Amino acid sequence: MKKIIVSVTNDLTTDQRVDKVCTTLQKNGFDVLLVGRHLKNSIFINRTYKTKRLHLWFAKGFLFYAEYNIRLFFFLLFSKKDSLLSNDLDTLLANFLVSKIQQKKLIYDSHELFSEIPELIHKPFVKSVWQKLENYLLPKLKNTYTVSQGIANYYNKKYVTNFKVVRNLPLKKEVEPHDFSLFNQEKKIILYQGAVNIGRGLELMIDTMPFLDNCIFVIIGEGDVLLYLKQKIIKQYLEKQVLFLGKMTPEKLQKITPLADIGISFEEDLGLNYHFALPNKIFDYIQAEIPVLVSDLPEMKQIVLTYQVGEIIENRTPEELAAQIKKMLKKDFSKTLKTAKKELVWENEEQLLMSIF
Structure with missing residues (x-):
């Protein structure tokens, strides 16, 4: 061997x-x-x-x-x-x-x-x-x-x-039954999972939350800007709209991800590493059958265009981003997500x- x-x-x-x-x-x-x-x-x-x-x-x-x-x-x-x-x-x-x-x-x-x-x-x-x-x-x-x-x-x-x-x-997996007791069932869940580092667009999503009364933003992960983001939501009185769940094992994460209504990947164009990024969280969202909202960057954009599993950010201002999210929440991506998840494994x-x- x-x-x-x-x-x-x-x-x-x-x-x-x-x-x-x-x-x-x-x-x-x-x-x-x-x-x-x-x-x-x-x-x-x-x-x-x-x-x-x-x-x-x-x-x-x-x-x-x-x-x-x-x-x-x-x-x-x-x-x-x-x-x-x-x-x-x-x-x-x-x-x-x-x-x-x-x-x-x-x-x-x-x-x-x-x-x-x-x-x-x-x-x-x-x-x-x-x-x-x-x-x-x-x-x-x-x-x-x-x-x-x-x-x-x-x-x-x-x-x-x-x-x-x-x-x-x-890995290929079936979506587990949803346990909505973890969150307020009346709110739509916008999810970010991954490293909480500079350039991930998390500040933009937090700034967008005041324009989304019916949503909560859930951040799963740890990183360099975690403390800064926690202080930011306190200053903006968003403690009830932005939740930090910390770092999770892959097994636990796989039970949380399907609860979301949208999964985000808002990487900023800060150098070539992010420009060519194809984050695994995008594929994790798809495998959990939740639509994705991603930055207008070549690799992640191509996944959305090819498989029609979500949308690409049209404008990176809080008001316009909120308007796009509201429209996106009304759309049904279930068929294209089921097709994509079979191939993207x-x-x-x-x-x-x-x-x-």
Whole structure:
């Protein structure tokens, strides 16, 4: 049995893409070990494949990435394996060095344009470091894939590489019965699930809520701007209209998502990473059979146009956005959602994924 070590910088709990990849590899005869990091609030995980969390001194910033890659390098170096799977640029250096030293096959999964993430916009030095690392490593890689055609085209043109596209689609599932006791049944539910970070359009949705008396906005996730958003709704007296449910396990999230009436993905055009983004939450909404409202950005826009499962934001002002949402809530997308959910599932991506491995 071929042994593969998969590495990420998160604590393994909520990374659905990596879990699906690991499960697919295991199903196809690989002995999988997933390596991440341990956080103070990390919860126990029970997977069908092996997992390991590295304990670190540093939790963020340069020292975290440096320490993690050093620890990861030595862990990989002295572990038995036939191949390595690196997820994103922040795990790539350690994997690349070990693959060269020991002549092991390296596969790279780029979840995003890491050097173009909005968090680096106002950090030119940090961005330049990641960019130099990307410039050095990516042209040397042979087995690569990413989440959207836009990112693949960008990398293939810039580095003359051969990135393939394996979209972050959800597993096929049936919609669970709704438990409306979780929310006010008289209100329409607008849902955001994912990282609560800069550039996700959450401020815009909060500013829109005063114009939507019959709606509540539910935010599921954690991130850099969570505290700021909580303070914002207090200042605007929106505590009853905006609910924060925190980070959830995928299993619990799958029971909450079908309760919504609209799922949003309002990413702003802050650099190429968001411009080419194809967030997995869009596919999770579709799998839960709820219509989507998305930014006018190429990848997510194409999904809506192709499958007719929602709408594209027409105007990013609170009043006009509220008017569009009110009209959208009166429309029926049930037939197109049922059709799209059959096609947009992980099971249809597995064959392409395995061709890379």
